[in-house]
Amino acid sequence: REGHLWRIEAGAETFHAAMTINAAGPQVGELLGIAHAPKPATLRKVRGSHIVVPRLHDDPRALFLQLPDGRVCFAIPWQHAFTLIGTTDSEEEVDADPPQISEAEITYLLDAANRHFRRQLSRDDVVWTFAGVRMLADDGNGKAEAATRGYRFELDRGSDHHSAPLLSVLGGKITTHRTLAEAALERLGLMDNAGWTATAPLPGGDFQPDGLDEADNLAPLEQEIHAQAQNLSRATIHRLARAYGT
Numbered sequence: 303r304e305g306h307l308w309r310i311e312a313g314a315e316t317f318h319a320a321m322t323i324n325a326a327g328p329q330v331g332e333l334l335g336i337a338h339a340p341k342p343a344t345l346r347k348v349r350g351s352h353i354v355v356p357r358l359h360d361d362p363r364a365l366f367l368q369l370p371d372g373r374v375c376f377a378i379p380w381q382h383a384f385t386l387i388g389t390t391d392s393e394e395e396v397d398a399d400p401p402q403i404s405e406a407e408i409t410y411l412l413d414a415a416n417r418h419f420r421r422q423l424s425r426d427d428v429v430w431t432f433a434g435v436r437m438l439a440d441d442g443n444g445k446a447e448a449a450t451r452g453y454r455f456e457l458d459r460g461s462d463h464h465s466a467p468l469l470s471v472l473g474g475k476i477t478t479h480r481t482l483a484e485a486a487l488e489r490l491g492l493m494d495n496a497g498w499t500a501t502a503p504l505p506g507g508d509f510q511p512d513g514l515d516e517a518d519n520l521a522p523l524e525q526e527i528h529a530q531a532q533n534l535s536r537a538t539i540h541r542l543a544r545a546y547g548t
Contacts, residue, residue: 303337303460303465303466305465305466306320306464306465306466307319307320307466308321310322319466320466321490322337322466322467322469323471323486323490324470324471325471325486327435328347328396328436328437330437330470330471330472331345334468337468339458339470342456342472344439344472345437345438345439345472346393346438346439347393347436347437347438348393348396348435348436348438349390349392349393349394349433349435350388350390350391350434350435350436351388351389351390351403351404351408351411351431351432351433352388352389352411352431352432353403353411353412353428353430353431354384354385354386354428354429355384355387355423355427356384356385356427356429357379357383358415358419358423359377359419362379364377364378365377365418367414367415367418373391375387375388375389375411375415376389377415377418377419381540381541382537383537385415387414387415390407390410390411392404400433401433401434401435403432403433407433408428409425412425412427412428436474437472437473438473439452439453439454439473452473453471453473453474453478453485454473455470455471455485455486456469456472457469457470457489458470471486480500481499484499504547506546506547508547508548509522509523509547509548510522510523511523514540514544520536521543524539524540527542527543
């Protein structure tokens with residue numbers, strides 16, 4: 303921090319910014335340390351893990367599964383042929399790089415699915431796993447699953463309260479990323495037209511999604527992709543269209 307500007311050194315490049323948003327997720331505390339900014343005492347790292355299994359049901363909707371321990375899991379149709387099951391809440395080994403699901407978590411998620419679906423799963427049915435670490439804004443709850451999934455902003459203006467601002471995002475989740483980003487800009491006074499992101503398509507998203515959820519037919523966008531790259535399989539075309547759009 304140099305007065306009213308931030309100096310950011312990235313390899314051989316140096317950048318200057320009037321303000322910085324710290325949206326580093328689980329590394330938000332580390333970035334605060336690099337910036338020599340005060341670190342909140344209410345940071346909590348939690349690992350969430352998921353498994354992917356062959357498709358369990360034909361319903362195109364996501365299902366929420368109520369579990370005996372009071373938690374809920376979800377089962378989401380994924381890539382037409384699979385079901386994504388998650389998530390867990392673990393505070394063990396959250397600093398592993400990359401994050402890894404544990405065998406206990408795999409068993410937990412398999413048991414969750416077996417309580418609700420006729421088809422019973424075993425360890426051999428797991429075709430893929432993944433895990434991620436998120437930073438929660440600790441609200442004092444003892445268990446990780448009870449901690450809030452909301453977000454909080456911490457604004458630092460330096461010891462003189464007039465230096466270049468650093469806005470840190472604590473907490474949040476992927477399903478609220480758009481409104482969180484909008485709120486962050488509003489906090490810094492950068493939103494001239496509040497709420498505009500609700501109707502603005504993401505890059506590649508300006509197309510009609512009709513038919514994208516149909517496994518047996520190609521939607522109009524998928525037909526365009528097929529015409530340009532006829533060597534791609536139908537599964538790959540489905541994946542590209544849903545993930546990247548145009």
